[in-house]
Amino acid sequence: MNSAQPAAAGKPGPSLFRQIAVRLAILTLAFAVLSIAIVVITYSRQPESLAQELLSLEASRIAADPASAEVHAGPPGSSHWQVRYVDQAFAYDAGHDLSPDRAALIDWTQSERTAGGYRITGVRTIEQDGRQRWLFLQFEGDGLRPYLPVILNEILQHAVLPLVPLSVLMLAFNILAVRRFLNPLRRAEREVDQLDPENMAARLSEPFAPREVHTLVCAFNRALGRLEDAVATLRTFTANAAHELRTPLAIMQLGIDRLPESRDRDELSRDNLYMTRLVGQMLDLAQADALMIDDAHRIDLSETARAVVTALAPMAFEQDRELRFEQVDEAFALGHGEAIYRVFRNLVDNALVHTTGANPIEIVAGPGPQFHVRDHGPGIPEAEREHIFERFWRGDRRSSNGAGLGLGIAKRIVEAHNGTIAVEDAPGGGTLFRVRLQPPA
Amino acid sequence: MTDFNRDALGPPAGLVATMRLLLVEDNARLAALVSDGLEQQGFAIDRYESIDGAEHAQTIAQYDLLLVDLGLPDGDGLDLIRAMRRRGNSTPILVLTARGGLDDRVAGLDAGADDYLVKPFQIPELAARCRALLRRPGNALDSVLTAGNIVLVTAERTIRVNGQAIEATPREVALLELLLRRSGHVVAKPALENALYSMEAEVTPNALEAIVSRLRKRLAAAASNVQIKTVHGVGYALFAPPAADE
Known part of the structure; x- marks a missing residue:
C-alpha cells in the first residue's frame, strides 16, 4: 500500500491495511477466548448435559467405526468402561407391528455418585449399516478430565468454527474496504506527483467520498491556490520589474549616445546593450511562462525564418558572421507567429554567441512542421546537454554574453505549442537544434 | 504640461x-x-x-x-x-x-x-x-543616396565612387538604389526582382544574381568601400564601413 515512499522521509510506518488487519486479528482472538470461556463456564455448571454429550460423542464414534467398540478404552481418565449392544439386530419393517421390547429401549443417561467420583450409564441409538441399534455405555470417572473430549468438541463447534469464516470475512472486508477507501488517496498521490510549477493552474480532482479524503484534497487545493498566487506574484513582479527597467535603459542608451566619442563610451554602450538584452530576456521568459497557445494559427515557418534572418543578418555581418536560410519543402505549422519568431531568434542568437569563425549558421525550415538551426562550432558535450535548457545555465561561466535564458525561453515556448526541441550532433561537427511543432489542422 | x-x-x-x-x-x-x-x-x-x-x-x-x-x-x-x-x-x-x-x-x-x-x-x-x-521621397536624403564612398543621384541615375562617375546599366543602378535606401538592412529577393521585372526587360531566373555580381565587380574595380552581402535564401544587404572610417 505504501509503495511509493519519498527517499528523504525515511522509512514510513505500517500501512493502513496492516494496522487494520492487526487490530482485527486481536479482536478476533479476544472474541475466541471469550467464546471458549463461555462454553467452559456453561458446561461446568451443567454436568448432566456434559455427561449426555459425552455418551453421545462416544456412541457416534463407535457408530462410525464398529470395530473400535471392542478395543475402545473410553474417555481419557475413565475406568470401568463398558460398551455393548443391547438389542437384537433386526431390519426395520414399516408394515410390521413394532415389538414391545424395542419400544422399551430409549436413549437415556444416568449419573450416580460413587465412592471415587461418579458413574455414568446410558443407552444410545446408533445407525449401523442402515440398521438401528442400541448401545449400552458405562464408565466411572473423577473430575473434569473424562469430559475433555466433549469440552474440546464443544469449543470447536461453538467457538472456533464460527470464528473462522468471520475472520476470513473480516480479512476480505479489510482488503476490499481499505483498498477502495484509499483509492481516492492514491489518485490524489498520483496527481500530486504530476504537479508542475509550469502549470500552476492544475488542481487535484476532489473525490466525492470518503469525506475525510475530500476534506484533505480540498485543503490541499486551497494550498495550491495560495501557491499559485505566490508564483503569479513572483512572475508578475519579474515582468513588471523588467518592464519598468526598459524606460531607464532607453534613457541611458540615448544619454550614452550623446557622449563624445571615446572607448569608454563604446564600452558603456556595450554594457548597456547587454543589460537591455538581459532585461528583454527576463520579460520574454515571464511571457513564455504565461504563454497559453489558445489561438494558434497556421504559420509559415519559412516566412518566420526569413524574418529572423532579415533582422539578425546585419548584426551577424558586423561580427563577420553569416546566416543562411534554406527551405526544404513546405513548412507550415500550428502556432503563435510572434512566439515562434522568438524561438528562432533565441536559437540564432545562441549560435552567434557560442560559436566563432567564418562558417555560416544555417537555418532550415521544413520539411513539414519543423525547423532547425545549425552551427559549425565545437558542439555541446554530452554531459552538458541536459542542462542547456535550464534557466540561467551557461556552459562556460566566463562567457558574459548572455544570461543563459535564451534556450530556456525557446524550450518553454515550444512546449506551450506541444512541440519538442532537441539538440543533436550535426553531421560534420557543430550543434543542431531541431524544433518540431504540430502540423496545421 | x-x-x-x-x-x-x-x-x-x-x-x-x-x-x-x-x-x-x-x-x-x-x-x-x-x-x-x-x-x-x-x-x-x-x-x-x-x-x-x-x-x-x-x-x-x-x-x-x-x-x-x-x-x-x-x-x-x-x-x-x-x-x-x-x-x-x-x-x-x-x-x-x-x-x-x-x-x-x-x-x-x-x-x-x-x-x-x-x-x-x-x-x-x-x-x-x-x-x-x-513616405516623403522629396527630401535630400531620398534624392541623393550615399553610403561609404558611394553617391547615387536618383534623378540623374548616376553612381559616383570617390567622386568618380562609374558606368552601370539602368538595372544595376535600380538595384543599388534599392539597397542604398535600406542600407544596413536585408532587402528581400522578391522585392528586388519585382523592381527589376518592372523595368520591362527580359529577366532570366538567375538575372538577379548576375546583376548583383556585375555590380559588385564594378564597385570593387572603382575601389568602393561598401559591400553587397548575400544573405542566402533571403536576399541582399549593402553595408557601409562605420562612419568613423569615411
Missing part, C-alpha cells in the same frame, strides 16, 4: 521640408533625449506628456507624425490612437513603448498604429522608421 516647440531652431541644412512631429511621452528625461536626437536628424518636435495634452496640441497644429508612448498618466496611448482613428484622423502614428509582449505589437497595430518600436532604441533607428512612415 510642457510644450517645447523647437521649430524656431530650424532644420539642418539639406533638408527640404521640416517634418513636424508630436511626441507624447510622460517621462520628461526620455522625451528630452528623443526630441533632441530627432531634431539633430532634422525633425521638429512638440512634446506633450498626456493624452489630453496630445489632443489639445492637435487642435492647434497639424502634425506629420505622432510618436506615442502607451503608458500615459491619464490613460492608455492605445485609446488615444483608437479615438483618433475613429475620428478619421489618418496621421501616421509610431508607438514607442516598453511593452514588448507577444501580442502587444499586434494589439498596437490593430488599434491603428502604423509602426511599433519597443524601448530601448537608438536615435538612428527611430529616425529611419519616422522617415519610412512619412
Whole structure:
C-alpha cells in the first residue's frame, strides 16, 4: 500500500491495511477466548448435559467405526468402561407391528455418585449399516478430565468454527474496504506527483467520498491556490520589474549616445546593450511562462525564418558572421507567429554567441512542421546537454554574453505549442537544434 | 504640461521640408533625449506628456507624425490612437513603448498604429522608421543616396565612387538604389526582382544574381568601400564601413 515512499522521509510506518488487519486479528482472538470461556463456564455448571454429550460423542464414534467398540478404552481418565449392544439386530419393517421390547429401549443417561467420583450409564441409538441399534455405555470417572473430549468438541463447534469464516470475512472486508477507501488517496498521490510549477493552474480532482479524503484534497487545493498566487506574484513582479527597467535603459542608451566619442563610451554602450538584452530576456521568459497557445494559427515557418534572418543578418555581418536560410519543402505549422519568431531568434542568437569563425549558421525550415538551426562550432558535450535548457545555465561561466535564458525561453515556448526541441550532433561537427511543432489542422 | 516647440531652431541644412512631429511621452528625461536626437536628424518636435495634452496640441497644429508612448498618466496611448482613428484622423502614428509582449505589437497595430518600436532604441533607428512612415521621397536624403564612398543621384541615375562617375546599366543602378535606401538592412529577393521585372526587360531566373555580381565587380574595380552581402535564401544587404572610417 505504501509503495511509493519519498527517499528523504525515511522509512514510513505500517500501512493502513496492516494496522487494520492487526487490530482485527486481536479482536478476533479476544472474541475466541471469550467464546471458549463461555462454553467452559456453561458446561461446568451443567454436568448432566456434559455427561449426555459425552455418551453421545462416544456412541457416534463407535457408530462410525464398529470395530473400535471392542478395543475402545473410553474417555481419557475413565475406568470401568463398558460398551455393548443391547438389542437384537433386526431390519426395520414399516408394515410390521413394532415389538414391545424395542419400544422399551430409549436413549437415556444416568449419573450416580460413587465412592471415587461418579458413574455414568446410558443407552444410545446408533445407525449401523442402515440398521438401528442400541448401545449400552458405562464408565466411572473423577473430575473434569473424562469430559475433555466433549469440552474440546464443544469449543470447536461453538467457538472456533464460527470464528473462522468471520475472520476470513473480516480479512476480505479489510482488503476490499481499505483498498477502495484509499483509492481516492492514491489518485490524489498520483496527481500530486504530476504537479508542475509550469502549470500552476492544475488542481487535484476532489473525490466525492470518503469525506475525510475530500476534506484533505480540498485543503490541499486551497494550498495550491495560495501557491499559485505566490508564483503569479513572483512572475508578475519579474515582468513588471523588467518592464519598468526598459524606460531607464532607453534613457541611458540615448544619454550614452550623446557622449563624445571615446572607448569608454563604446564600452558603456556595450554594457548597456547587454543589460537591455538581459532585461528583454527576463520579460520574454515571464511571457513564455504565461504563454497559453489558445489561438494558434497556421504559420509559415519559412516566412518566420526569413524574418529572423532579415533582422539578425546585419548584426551577424558586423561580427563577420553569416546566416543562411534554406527551405526544404513546405513548412507550415500550428502556432503563435510572434512566439515562434522568438524561438528562432533565441536559437540564432545562441549560435552567434557560442560559436566563432567564418562558417555560416544555417537555418532550415521544413520539411513539414519543423525547423532547425545549425552551427559549425565545437558542439555541446554530452554531459552538458541536459542542462542547456535550464534557466540561467551557461556552459562556460566566463562567457558574459548572455544570461543563459535564451534556450530556456525557446524550450518553454515550444512546449506551450506541444512541440519538442532537441539538440543533436550535426553531421560534420557543430550543434543542431531541431524544433518540431504540430502540423496545421 | 510642457510644450517645447523647437521649430524656431530650424532644420539642418539639406533638408527640404521640416517634418513636424508630436511626441507624447510622460517621462520628461526620455522625451528630452528623443526630441533632441530627432531634431539633430532634422525633425521638429512638440512634446506633450498626456493624452489630453496630445489632443489639445492637435487642435492647434497639424502634425506629420505622432510618436506615442502607451503608458500615459491619464490613460492608455492605445485609446488615444483608437479615438483618433475613429475620428478619421489618418496621421501616421509610431508607438514607442516598453511593452514588448507577444501580442502587444499586434494589439498596437490593430488599434491603428502604423509602426511599433519597443524601448530601448537608438536615435538612428527611430529616425529611419519616422522617415519610412512619412513616405516623403522629396527630401535630400531620398534624392541623393550615399553610403561609404558611394553617391547615387536618383534623378540623374548616376553612381559616383570617390567622386568618380562609374558606368552601370539602368538595372544595376535600380538595384543599388534599392539597397542604398535600406542600407544596413536585408532587402528581400522578391522585392528586388519585382523592381527589376518592372523595368520591362527580359529577366532570366538567375538575372538577379548576375546583376548583383556585375555590380559588385564594378564597385570593387572603382575601389568602393561598401559591400553587397548575400544573405542566402533571403536576399541582399549593402553595408557601409562605420562612419568613423569615411
